[in-house]
């Protein structure tokens with residue numbers, strides 16, 4: 001039976017209920033439910049490859065330091081040879097984003113042509129796998145794409161650097177303290193190499209933050225590009241080590257064990273600091289893929305989803321919250337009074353402006369008729385997002401997929417509840433969603449042993465062909481690192497001592 005309780009109130013309630021103990025483990029929507037209809041090509045494997053491309057496009061669309069999330073949908077009109085990207089943001093699409101994406105797309109088209117010329121027809125169309133990316137093709141173009149993306153996302157990238165690089169440097173300093181530098185090998189050597197490359201790139205780009213009028217020279221951008229790509233390549237080895245647990249094992253070894261502290265989130269630090277080159281590599285893979293090439297020949301148009309938000313009044317008084325909790329639980333319990341007091345403290349009595357989160361806003365936009373030629377073109381069922389979805393969005397998408405003919409998926413949810421959160425639209429989906437959120441609330445109360453009885457109680461990461469630096473490029477990067485190290489005396493340690501003196 002569908003609940004009549006306002007889903008906004010229920011989402012606020014879940015935010016309150018799980019405060020301080022939000023589950024951050026990723027929840028993936030069931031990948032077996034992914035449909036590939038409407039994909040760029042019919043081939044299963046290459047359709048899967050479009051997933052990281054949409055996520056990469058969403059990721060490079062983020063420019064603000066915080067509170068910006070971007071979702072991107074894709075439609076393809078094959079006989080008119082047109083492709084449409086539809087972009088949504090939680091707080092409305094930023095000025096300049098459409099121009100940024102258009103420029104990146106144009107350069108990817110040019111890069112795709114260079115790869116095609118290089119293949120010179122020597123590629124068998126029946127092969128599922130794209131040919132390896134030749135590292136010497138489109139060199140200047142790749143640096144230009146890298147620079148444009150880096151500059152657009154500079155504030156966000158500086159924020160990642162400020163948040164993670166010092167602690168990561170400290171961690172590697174600890175590694176050098178515990179091991180003989182010359183004995184580093186395998187996983188630990190890759191980690192060391194990755195952090196040196198990252199650190200050298202950061203040294204150069206930090207000039208941009210220190211003085212906004214500064215321009216990096218072409219050779220400085222080339223240096224930042226090579227070191228960032230090197231770091232990305234080394235980090236890939238580190239993250240895959242010991243079936244993906246190498247980082248956790250090392251962080252645990254270095255953990256002081258102090259109560260109230262956690263082991264250093266090494267994996268997260270490396271992922272965050274290499275997220276930009278990682279996604280840029282996906283885009284280079286897109287340009288290199290013969291299967292996906294038609295998409296880059298098509299004419300591109302970009303639509304922006306208008307900003308949408310609701311003004312919501314939550315229960316304002318102790319009594320209002322008590323009645324709401326009683327209705328939610330179906331009867332009165334003693335704990336409700338304490339919870340009502342805390343809910344009033346947490347939410348106050350004002351009105352809330354609740355933005356519709358971008359992935360839900362985008363889905364709603366794609367489901368509705370806009371009165372243009374795209375109304376009859378089925379959108380690709382995968383939505384690219386710059387961030388994992390929150391729990392409320394996950395539940396709304398599950399409800400929407402149950403009720404609608406068209407299904408949509410994102411790469412998953414981080415399992416956290418956000419407030420304010422706005423319901424994307426009306427209709428039966430809202431009631432189904434409210435019931436699902438209520439079920440989660442009751443399950444939480446059961447788990448907390450606050451209810452006596454309650455009986456009721458979803459990886460697309462295939463990168464395709466890999467972007468690799470050539471042996472010469474890698475040797476040059478390593479040589480630059482060695483020269484930098486030697487300038488600091490003792491190999492390895494002296495450099496980290498200078499860069500991170502307080503560690």
Ligand SMILES: [Zn+2]
Nearest residue numbers: 357389390393
């Ligand atoms: Zn959300």
